[in-house]
Amino acid sequence: MAGMSTVAFIGLGIMGAPMAKHLVDAGHDVLGVNRSREPVERFVEAGGRDGGTVAEAVADADVVITMLPDSPDVTAVALGADGIYANAKKGALHIDCSTIRPDTARELAEAGASAGIRVVDAPVSGGEAGAKEAALSIMVGGSDDDVAAARPLLEKVGKTIVHVGPPGSGQTVKAANQLIVAGTLELVAEAIVFLEAHGVATEAALEVLGGGLAGSTVLARKGAGMLVREFSPGFRVDLHHKDLGIVTAAARERGVAIPLGAHVAQLVAALRAQGHGDLDHSALLKLVEQLSGRG
Amino acid sequence: MAGMSTVAFIGLGIMGAPMAKHLVDAGHDVLGVNRSREPVERFVEAGGRDGGTVAEAVADADVVITMLPDSPDVTAVALGADGIYANAKKGALHIDCSTIRPDTARELAEAGASAGIRVVDAPVSGGEAGAKEAALSIMVGGSDDDVAAARPLLEKVGKTIVHVGPPGSGQTVKAANQLIVAGTLELVAEAIVFLEAHGVATEAALEVLGGGLAGSTVLARKGAGMLVREFSPGFRVDLHHKDLGIVTAAARERGVAIPLGAHVAQLVAALRAQGHGDLDHSALLKLVEQLSGRG
Amino acid sequence: MAGMSTVAFIGLGIMGAPMAKHLVDAGHDVLGVNRSREPVERFVEAGGRDGGTVAEAVADADVVITMLPDSPDVTAVALGADGIYANAKKGALHIDCSTIRPDTARELAEAGASAGIRVVDAPVSGGEAGAKEAALSIMVGGSDDDVAAARPLLEKVGKTIVHVGPPGSGQTVKAANQLIVAGTLELVAEAIVFLEAHGVATEAALEVLGGGLAGSTVLARKGAGMLVREFSPGFRVDLHHKDLGIVTAAARERGVAIPLGAHVAQLVAALRAQGHGDLDHSALLKLVEQLSGRG
Amino acid sequence: MAGMSTVAFIGLGIMGAPMAKHLVDAGHDVLGVNRSREPVERFVEAGGRDGGTVAEAVADADVVITMLPDSPDVTAVALGADGIYANAKKGALHIDCSTIRPDTARELAEAGASAGIRVVDAPVSGGEAGAKEAALSIMVGGSDDDVAAARPLLEKVGKTIVHVGPPGSGQTVKAANQLIVAGTLELVAEAIVFLEAHGVATEAALEVLGGGLAGSTVLARKGAGMLVREFSPGFRVDLHHKDLGIVTAAARERGVAIPLGAHVAQLVAALRAQGHGDLDHSALLKLVEQLSGRG
Known part of the structure; x- marks a missing residue:
């Protein structure tokens, strides 16, 4: 080969x-x-x-x-x-x-x-x-x-x-990947809305967050787009919703507690139920804004 | 100067x-x-x-x-x-x-x-x-x-x-930093216990997770220690608990929804209530294991 | 007939x-x-x-x-x-x-x-x-x-x-029933551990809680047993876990957000993963105690 | 006297x-x-x-x-x-x-x-x-x-x-009361939206839910109003938000885990942030509907 x-x-x-x-x-x-x-x-x-x-x-x-x-x-x-x-x-x-x-x-x-x-x-x-x-x-x-x-x-x-x-292990690791990615997107979204609500210079803030222990590939690749509400996919909410169904089922099957994973799965499901299934998954920010009575 | x-x-x-x-x-x-x-x-x-x-x-x-x-x-x-x-x-x-x-x-x-x-x-x-x-x-x-x-x-x-x-903005950004860090630690902990429960080669898994969208500074710096349950600080649970008190209060003050942030604040508080305040914050893994009836 | x-x-x-x-x-x-x-x-x-x-x-x-x-x-x-x-x-x-x-x-x-x-x-x-x-x-x-x-x-x-x-509607309503019951058990468990931690006379407290807007069939039937940690079933954790699988799947299917329902489903799953599947579902109290470093 | x-x-x-x-x-x-x-x-x-x-x-x-x-x-x-x-x-x-x-x-x-x-x-x-x-x-x-x-x-x-x-014990019990009440309202709200999404006869459903283990004073007093979206207070969201601040602070002070309590506190805060502070607390239903892309 x-x-x-x-x-x-x-x-x-x-x-x-x-x-x-x-x-x-x-x-x-x-x-x-x-x-x-x-x-x-x-x-x-x-x-x-x-x-x-x-x-x-x-x-x-x-x-x-x-x-x-x-x-x-x-x-x-x-x-x-x-x-x-x-x-x-x-x-x-x-x-x-x-x-x-x-x-x-x-x-x-x-x-x-x-x-x-x-x-x-x-x-x-x-x-x-x-x-x-x-x-x-x-x-x-x-x-x-x-x-x-x-x-x-x-x-x-x-x-x-x-x-x-x-066989199957690649998919198991991918499931874990999708859990982490969804959760990290949500954390970054919460941080951004929090910073905006406090009047902080968000672009500068994301730069410094990226340089410390809060840094992540999600923040580096998606943060700037989230600041300007650019949510064209990328990776669609619909697909991430499907993947979170896989990870929650696989966790349940083995009795693994994934409290944040299950929580963000609800948020992604809500985003989709609101008709945003075709947006990029970083659109979780929209939900945080909505829950915060902003935007 | x-x-x-x-x-x-x-x-x-x-x-x-x-x-x-x-x-x-x-x-x-x-x-x-x-x-x-x-x-x-x-x-x-x-x-x-x-x-x-x-x-x-x-x-x-x-x-x-x-x-x-x-x-x-x-x-x-x-x-x-x-x-x-x-x-x-x-x-x-x-x-x-x-x-x-x-x-x-x-x-x-x-x-x-x-x-x-x-x-x-x-x-x-x-x-x-x-x-x-x-x-x-x-x-x-x-x-x-x-x-x-x-x-x-x-x-x-x-x-x-x-x-x-x-003045104060540095602290606001640091609060956001602590929200993201605590949440990311918890996500990585959930992923590790999930992978272990499914019998996946976790060291290899963390390497590949780190190379994709799930990559983060937390994963890079703390992941290996979490695999071997090395929880000497580093940054103590007690201090992160204090910091999450700051961020939840500051979010509440401005009406910002931080669903995952508030959730992980409960988990850090639980870890501390169980007497683990002196461990590194990556010890959130212990709580995930406990909730999953493992370890 | x-x-x-x-x-x-x-x-x-x-x-x-x-x-x-x-x-x-x-x-x-x-x-x-x-x-x-x-x-x-x-x-x-x-x-x-x-x-x-x-x-x-x-x-x-x-x-x-x-x-x-x-x-x-x-x-x-x-x-x-x-x-x-x-x-x-x-x-x-x-x-x-x-x-x-x-x-x-x-x-x-x-x-x-x-x-x-x-x-x-x-x-x-x-x-x-x-x-x-x-x-x-x-x-x-x-x-x-x-x-x-x-x-x-x-x-x-x-x-x-x-x-x-x-046909099927009975089961749909039963699913909703199980969501409410699990959640109410958890709320009562949290309240009891909270009261105990503050040194309040819990028996008297449950009486007065039962007389106000916090009153429920769960509190009336299960509260006293929870105070003395009597968890013989009754209704087993294993079965409630199964039922919460039904309700979360049915909610997901229709895009209904059940944030507390999904959250308590994780807690019931954790209780089961810890080996308590044969206890009464009011044993959710054990988990709250554990998370609080008590008992 | x-x-x-x-x-x-x-x-x-x-x-x-x-x-x-x-x-x-x-x-x-x-x-x-x-x-x-x-x-x-x-x-x-x-x-x-x-x-x-x-x-x-x-x-x-x-x-x-x-x-x-x-x-x-x-x-x-x-x-x-x-x-x-x-x-x-x-x-x-x-x-x-x-x-x-x-x-x-x-x-x-x-x-x-x-x-x-x-x-x-x-x-x-x-x-x-x-x-x-x-x-x-x-x-x-x-x-x-x-x-x-x-x-x-x-x-x-x-x-x-x-x-x-x-002295103070009355307030501690009241704090526990408010935790249970907010959580129960949210559970009933989730159940109602779930039943509506599945096309069940909700009035009949609430009757039968009230007769079983899911029965509560909240369901009896607030359920019918929630079905017709009647949210004039009653007890205002603003006040319940204040009370949940008391209970989460008091739980944190003693290291008591209140996972559902902290979760519903976020939801009540969100409802308030969206400008619904003057509605009855049963308006939590509005948030469930919104998250579910309904109503």
Whole structure:
């Protein structure tokens, strides 16, 4: 797998499109597949190939990468008569970069094994910017051999690629990631509204906060946008809501208390219920403002 | 104030001692004052001078720096017959690096003005490590002139020095800092216990979390210690509890909703009520474990 | 259905046993069914009949009542070749008094309709005491006719029987009931620990609290036991945990914010994770004590 | 004190006016005092006497009752040259029915003792309706003798009068009362919005909830009004916000964890910050609706 591979890339959305492009740029033969046609056409213009249907695209692929919204999407594409596992070559490698339920990831790994397909879960963190800059952080679950096989490709789209355990582990770490990210966004939002209410110079304040123990990637990447109420995604509230459903269910299953995690899950759900599901998740600030009778 | 100054440094604790030492190293004439004698003796061995009482130390000082635990401590040292404002030279500069209530900071600035003393609030973030490495983040409140006068000295102890507004503003930003830090510690604690409960390789997981949107200074500096349950301070739970009292009161005063901030304030209060006030604030992990019936 | 009926009663647990007995006392012919034998034998001693298997018991029954722990239990007993719907007479009435998911209740109603069985969901509130005293509050979902048919029997086991809507509605109201009950228990627990910490005469305090706007059935029935740390069930933490899973899922599904409900669900989950699943739900007091470093 | 007394009643507001009237009706000689004149005039029409200033009214009084908004109001009226303790007869009894800080109540009891005045704290629960119907629940702190002396008068305005401990204890119990009441209102609000979102017949649902373990005085007195969004006070959000400040401070002082109490305090603060301070506290429902994107 160290040389050039034939890669079927399924899901050319905000994240998938730049990731697939990086693989093209690295010299791989990449067949793009997407439910709607337009992203495929843009991908072809960018140097990729039109993969046709899932079954067609995976037939000759060494590697199949999926980047899809939710657990049922991945299951639908992987299983079934027209799916990856029924149509890919024996020994092909399926790298699922979607964020899905850890138990679904484990089920896919088992279904893949039965069909002779090697499966790795490799969800990513870093957002649209990270995808464009090939600077994603990737948390990988799978066997040592399979993860080793996936690594050269993942290194083309990410900067920090870490093997965190057996199949499903990547999704578990991604769930923890989403808990921390949602909570940090909310904390930064509360801090900003607090500072504004006290008449402090907020831009200067964020600079100094970033330099101390309160510093975070969220603050660095999202803080300035939050100050000017720029909430175009980025990462949509709807998707973060889905992910918080995954983490709260997984915590409940093992009896882990996540008091702040569960709390911010309610706030994200409220933001979505108010019709802001299409905004960037940093729009949690809107809710803090509303609760504070401001803005 | 650009040249070498005579500095009275009051409060030679975990934070104050290394800060005072940096000023000595920079060539200033520094008179150390502390309630107990031993820190003064260590300071003299390190090249400082024994300042005697507050009144004696401030008599000839160009600058008085205070680094004390709480609002009443600073008030006691600043006001009163034996205090700074009654005994310092007219035009002397008082830089308060303690973390205290913003309204107390404003009151001190007014009392100082009446006594001909210039007052700046300059609380710091970065912890013991930041103090030792002269890498503190310092949030400064005061008039333009007074902050400009303080800056050369602050640059000897910190890396990010930002003027955030009029007197009291430094304390307001520090309050926001403490809200974010407590919340982030709790989020990281929840994530770690969650990952452990799911059998994930936590060291690898923290590495990859740190590389994505979940990354933070808290995770980078405290994560490894939390994994091995190393909770020697650092920054004590008792002090963070005090600081969260400041931020919740200041939020309430302006009608700002801080749902996660108020929530984590309860958790820090619980940790303290359980007798863990002397541990590092990262010991919030103990509470998450306890609530999860683990460890 | 106004006269004497043949009733198959499935599930002779803490709640089911006294309920079935009330029906016997009212003159009905009641066939008891239970997974383990001992409760059936006690029921026979109390004047009931041994119903044998589910299939046997329901064969001649006019009414089938189920009182089982969770959604899968009811589904297993209702559906399948040996279940209620395959073996009961056309036109028989199935009253499910279990607390299960509203969507499962709706699915059962549909499956029943296909099989010619009339289905009513009729979960109860009032606990073991309410069951023994035939003083249960019963929230009934179903068609007007079916609920009218069920009412004479329900009146033998409950005091407040209210038709709240179509199939599933009873379960929805029961979910709301469990949200309020868990939250009220926690509030009373917080109040008690608060009063004890301040050295107030707690017995007198609960009396006066009960007489004002803070009065509740929880306080009246559980307060005294909480004061003396008597936590034998009653209603087990495990079951309330299950029910809070139902209400949080149902709230999430419709985008309803339940900030206190979600918060207390975390506390109940923590109590369970700590190994207290078999205690009465009023044992939330233990958690408040623990968090307060007391007891 | 069993016979007819001369009573100075200070504070003829929503609660105070009907309470003073009950004392008149019981045959006492009651001198009314109020900051604004109109309530005094109405009180005179109702059979009371115009007490003039505080100093004048208390000069000949056997008993002085205060019913005022907040701690500073009571302190102002009790202490100082024109206040109760400087002008009342030695041995007079001061019954403070206001809801104030427990520590302020203890300070007043000490100040009273120095001045030869007996002081009892006797805050009430039951709202405007309870005051009008002389059905208040009254939590009394003070010495045995003083509480015994106060009881005959308190029995004219309340139904449940309980001595809960030494001076200040009444206020501590009232603080616990306000914690429970705010939390219960929020729980009922969440339940109502949840039921509405699921299309359940809410009036019927509240009836059946009231009959089971979820029943409460809040549900019985406020539920129907909440269903029709009738939020005229009753008890104002502003006042409940003040009271939650008292209870959170008192809990913090003793290290008592009140997770739900602190949470609902944030929600009440948010409701107030949004400009709803003058609505009845049951308007917490508005916030739940808003968070749920409804109404």
